[in-house]
Amino acid sequence: MKLPPFALHVPRTLDEALALRAALGSDAKVLAGGQSLLPMMRYRMLRPYALIDITRVVSLTRLDTTPVVRIGAAVTHADVERCTQAGVLFDLLRAHAADIAFLPVRGRGTVVGSLVHADPAGDWPLLLTALDATVELGSLRGRRAVALRDFIRGAMDSDVQVDEIALAATLPERASGLLRWGRCKLMHRAGEFASASALALQGADGRWACWLGAIDPGPLALPATAARLPAAGGALPARRDIAASALDEILAARPHIDPLAASRHAQAMARAVEQAWQGVTA
Ligand SMILES: Cc1cc2nc3c(=O)[nH]c(=O)nc-3n(C[C@H](O)[C@H](O)[C@H](O)COP(=O)(O)OP(=O)(O)OC[C@H]3O[C@@H](n4cnc5c(N)ncnc54)[C@H](O)[C@@H]3O)c2cc1C
Structure with missing residues (x-):
């Protein structure tokens, strides 16, 4: 894939990632799985001069299943597919993840990246909106949480400010009581x-x-x-x-x-x- 030139930043901590996001401004982009961003760069639909790769920030790689499901921003579709937690909700999450594209895409693409990208054809916006998820965002200014229903403002349009990183998607406790799907x-x-x-x-x-x-x-x-x-x-x-x-x-x-x-x-x-x-x- 021939990409336009860019500077790559690979922070190891969240503080470092947020500092980079604040310093680099609107022409820099967060890089998660790259499954949507890199093709857009390849076709010159986007030309960020810098990318901030968040996948090495360990705290963002966590997939918590109790007491509530919390999916960190670097958790991939394949991580969800491999999750071994028992229960109706997890059967649904696994089946949903396994139906996305092919394994190489699932091994890189992230759940939260899909929410930020807000493609109407994306699978996670549908499921996580139906489950009433919340998106957590962070910046040097602080943290905020937004209901996914409000976070996705329209096709390819989500509520991420220029200095923010989406940190996780969280399901409400009642989602764990799902009976059937x-x-x-x-x-x-x-x-x-x-x-x-x-x-x-x-x-x-x-x-x-x-x-x-x-x-x-x-x-x-x-x-x-x-x-x-x-x-x-x-x-x-x-x-x-x-x-x-x-x-x-x-x-x-x-x-x-x-x-x-x-x-x-x-x-x-x-x-x-x-x-x-x-x-x-x-
Ligand atoms: C061949 C192919 C088939 C696909 N099929 C499907 C499918 O069937 N269903 C489906 O749902 N998806 C599909 N996808 C898309 C895939 O799931 C992507 O993973 C997803 O759209 C974006 O996630 P990502 O982690 O790759 O994000 P990236 O490509 O890294 O980023 C996408 C956008 O979100 C921003 N961003 C990402 N994470 C954050 C964050 N934490 N904070 C702030 N901004 C952020 C980036 O700056 C960029 O603007 C497919 C992709 C490919 C290449």
Whole structure:
């Protein structure tokens, strides 16, 4: 890959990384897995004069699983895929990670980098928004935490100030009580970004959440479809009814969407719900 020239900084501590971020200013970029940044540099869409590689900062490589899940900024998709913690939530995290691209991409690309990059087709913005994650950010000015729903402001647009580094993504405690999940990622070819992506989650309180990804400008909740799903016992609505409800919500929320794409998203939603209902957890 032929890249434009740049200075590479490889801090070993967070203090050093934050000092570099403050000193180098807006023309420098944080380098995490490089799976999005380096191709953009290759095609000259970005020409940062300096990169700050955060992957050697040990504190950012931590993936904590108790008491809450906290994913450090240097944790890769493959680290999540290899996590051995038992539980429904971890089955979901592992399955989601394993479905991203190919192993070389998963071994470098980071979860938090995906959130900062905010590609509407990205897998982590969908799942972690549905799980109500929070993003922690740091700078020499201090720390702040932002709900992921607010952090992603639109396609390729996230709330990171020029002197900040996103440090971690944290899940709320209630995420660990997840009862069931189903997911459906449609791709034109294996290993590609999703053309439609749906998640159905049932929380410890029995309530469902239905979310779509790979849709502009970012993850879309389908609360009316979720409200039709039974909390406990009862019968699942027919697949065509779930798809019809999803389609109504998609068209209401995204009136300019291509009808074929809307239909693909709605079908993906119905399949995700069925998978969750059947209790498929891995
Ligand atoms: C062939 C291929 C297929 C792919 N398929 C998929 C897929 O199916 N699903 C999917 O979700 N993704 C996919 N990706 C993208 C991949 O998951 C990337 O890892 C992800 O988009 C960005 O993460 P990264 O760690 O590589 O970030 P980088 O490329 O290093 O950075 C991306 C952007 O975020 C900024 N940034 C990164 N981390 C931080 C931080 N901690 N603080 C502040 N700024 C930061 C960078 O400055 C840059 O602007 C694919 C990539 C490739 C190359």
